[in-house]
Amino acid sequence: MSRPHATNVVGSDQPGEHRGLPARSNTPRGNAGTLTPERAFQAICLLALLLPLLLLLVLIGQALAGGWDRLTWGFLTSYPSRFPEQAGILPALAGSACLMLLTAALAIPIGAGAAIYLEEYARPGRLTWFIEVNISNLAGVPSILYGLLGLELFVRALQMGRSLLAGAATLALLLLPMVIMVSREALRTVPQSTREACYALGADRWQTIRRVVLPMSLPGILTGIILSLARAIGETAPLITIGALTYVAFVPDSLHSPFTALPIQIFNWISRPQAGFHVNAAAGILVLLAIMLVFNSVAIGLRARFRRRLA
């Protein structure tokens, strides 16, 4: 009895029509105006999205209103000054750029190497588990503690002084747990079936890692590293702790030269009483935001290209 009935339901009179999928407007609970639990949940989620967006807009708006006029070529290419109208961010900009390059040079090989070891070579066991848990923990340690560690280890024990190198080493330390974690995630996206395909062609583990696993996970690793660097460029506390200068009238010229960085310059200006410096701080924030936007766009672009290629 039930069978012919069932076929009758499925077999619609109009053969071209999509069967079994009712049109959206026909759903009984979809009538506008009624508050269903799902609608309430949807509204709460929307609110959760809008709130941080709004805060970000206010921040950007305020910085734009305060600093847009100050944002000239001269501002980017001048040294700090006692007079807010003449002050610029050249040393801070150069310091931040050098810092990022050095940090990346230190954090990428160590972080990616550690991730490759943990993911591809380490045998799962208590020790590996212990290391994994601690890397996750380290990623959550407040950055000022890294600053204190950098001060004791790099500045004092290793006698690097309050130099660019000490700053980069401290930031690299701060980034390592994050770089390791994102790199491991990227390595894990390479499916076991692809690795096995490589083994089945008579490849050994090293060839499999080099020819298949790394090329497939590289964009993911790069994306993670760029996002980590975008975070590092805004880090202030550890740099202040290790003693980055707040007034620098020169561009760093060696690994050992003293330095300042954009967030420190901003912090310095904002804590001064004169209103002119507050305008400078707002302009500095705009520059910092623009740099982060570029970093994040590159990361998103890379990820999109990567996804398309694997699709």
Place this chain on the structure above:
Amino acid sequence: MSMQSQEPQPSTRSPHRAGEGPPAQANSFGGNAANVPVSKMGVENLCAWFGDTEVLKDITLPVAERRSTAVIGPSGCGKSTFIRCLNRMHEVVRGARVAGRVFLDGQDIYAEGINPVRLRQRVGMVFQKPNPFPTMSIRENVLAGLRLQKVRIRYEDEVVEQALGQAALWEEVKDVLDRSGGNLSGGQQQRLCIARALALEPEVLLMDEPCSALDPIATSKIEDLIAELSDRYTIVIVTHNMQQASRVADYTAFLYLGRLIEYGTTEAIFQNPSCKETEDYITGRFG
């Protein structure tokens, strides 16, 4: 569940040469005397484990040269594990173990001093899910195995065309060789994987349910291909599809719960099975 009388007895003298063994072994492939194939591989008392779970129990089986052998059985019977033992892919998985012997041209591939990497160059494999290398072009996928082994390829174009031709894919992709292999359809990807395996000119080709992820049209293309390739290559194909086994295989082995229940010519297994379990399975009473 013991070995059937037509099964070859484990023989330490020459487990791999059907024609030279005792009478029971001469019969092992069930063909007429003039056309008895040579055994390319021989499996003896093979047991395999995942951790503490024994998934293969004392399997003894010949693999005929330049013929196709199907391994059938319900899900979880150990078919895939069995085929992965033939090129030592089983041990790639953590916690996996193997005991027993597997001969390739008379040489135990589990003997000490045998490099599994070298072995896999002789025993190629095609997997359940098509797995071309997504970062490589179609052309590079085909050449991947040769590149990995640092073989100097003098006539790259010829190698690519020949392998893709054998895999019945050349006509479809000859104009897009530099596009990514990941852009092909599922059936094309699987044929690309077959081409990738064939480019190495393996002596044995293992296929682990090569059609399970494909639609009927792609499946029939691959089945035609297997039938064609079995003239030149020794093929072992795992399948849960009995019709497929009867269509493409010269010999069929039926595995159930990790044991070999029955082995014989495909004809004998499907028309005149000597075990009740085999009969029940091929007539669809379970599985």
